[in-house]
Amino acid sequence: MTFLAIDIGNTRLKWALHTAPHRDAPLLAQGAEFLENIDRLAEGDWAGLAPPQRMLGCAVAGDAVKRRVEEQMELWDVSAHWVVASSAEAGLTNGYDYPARLGSDRWVAMIGAWHRGLKQGAPRPLVVVMVGTAVTVDAIDTHGKFLGGLILPGHGIMLRALESGTAGLHVPTGNVCEFPTNTSDALTSGGTYAIAGAVERMVQHVRQHCRMEPRCIMTGGAGWKMAPSMSVPFELVDNLLFDGLLEIASYRLARAG
Numbered sequence: 001m002t003f004l005a006i007d008i009g010n011t012r013l014k015w016a017l018h019t020a021p022h023r024d025a026p027l028l029a030q031g032a033e034f035l036e037n038i039d040r041l042a043e044g045d046w047a048g049l050a051p052p053q054r055m056l057g058c059a060v061a062g063d064a065v066k067r068r069v070e071e072q073m074e075l076w077d078v079s080a081h082w083v084v085a086s087s088a089e090a091g092l093t094n095g096y097d098y099p100a101r102l103g104s105d106r107w108v109a110m111i112g113a114w115h116r117g118l119k120q121g122a123p124r125p126l127v128v129v130m131v132g133t134a135v136t137v138d139a140i141d142t143h144g145k146f147l148g149g150l151i152l153p154g155h156g157i158m159l160r161a162l163e164s165g166t167a168g169l170h171v172p173t174g175n176v177c178e179f180p181t182n183t184s185d186a187l188t189s190g191g192t193y194a195i196a197g198a199v200e201r202m203v204q205h206v207r208q209h210c211r212m213e214p215r216c217i218m219t220g221g222a223g224w225k226m227a228p229s230m231s232v233p234f235e236l237v238d239n240l241l242f243d244g245l246l247e248i249a250s251y252r253l254a255r256a257g
């Protein structure tokens with residue numbers, strides 16, 4: 001039973017076709033598309049795929065984008081299912097004041113990270129970092145409870161905010177360095193270390209709260225940009241969202257059957 005996982009962020013749609021809706025099911029194909037190009041998926045990358053028999057996605061880019069994707073999916077005879085964060089799913093509990101208001105991508109990434117952690121031995125607290133359009137830094141305790149998390153602007157939004165709010169900051173992208181001596185490097189380094197600092201701070205919070213050293217897992221399109229500048233140990237995982245979607249699909253199928 002082929003399974004299509006879709007993650008719609010505010011910049012790009014990422015998709016992956018697996019042989020089955022089960023954790024560790026082999027990958028058949030995957031791709032990513034900027035949102036401005038998603039209306040051509042059915043005549044492009046998706047045209048030659050083995051038709052998916054099940055689909056599960058998470059979408060934070062709004063209902064209009066979701067509908068555009070569902071239109072492309074009319075190519076196949078499969079219904080669209082979208083994750084909504086709830087108070088508990090797949091072994092994780094949700095500490096958000098209003099659980100359904102938590103971004104579904106954050107919820108799915110945390111479920112993926114939690115199960116990845118379980119496979120690596122005794123439960124440890126987690127800090128889950130997603131570096132996309134926005135950056136999120138989420139904390140999970142040793143019992144699998146999502147404690148809460150940070151949202152901050154991603155690299156692009158930080159730069160655009162500074163450009164539009166000032167007269168003298170229209171400069172090309174610079175390099176990350178410890179002591180920037182020109183405007184380009186100062187901006188690029190400022191954004192990068194703002195993110196690295198937020199992660200370091202959350203690691204401190206979790207260490208203090210759980211009295212145990214957390215594992216830090218990072219994902220997202222711009223994760224590789226952050227990797228050289230992080231001040232805490234971390235693991236970079238490309239497919240965390242797909243892992244999470246597979247995990248949820250496995251749980252739901254087991255419960256249904």
Ligand SMILES: Nc1ncnc2c1ncn2[C@@H]1O[C@H](COP(=O)(O)OP(=O)(O)O)[C@@H](O)[C@H]1O
Nearest residue numbers: 009010011012131132133134154156220221222
């Ligand atoms: N090849 C790439 N294509 C798109 N974005 C990229 C690429 N490499 C790095 N990025 C960065 O990743 C960010 C988008 O990450 P992504 O995970 O697609 O975000 P979202 O999930 O919010 O759509 C962009 O802000 C950009 O800085």
Ligand SMILES: CC(C)(COP(=O)(O)O)[C@@H](O)C(=O)NCCC(=O)O
Nearest residue numbers: 009010060101102103132133134151
């Ligand atoms: C924080 C986000 C904008 C991140 O989006 P992304 O960078 O993945 O495009 C998204 O998870 C979202 O819209 N969340 C809803 C609000 C919340 O999580 O509290």
Ligand SMILES: [K+]
Nearest residue numbers: 008009105132
């Ligand atoms: K995302």
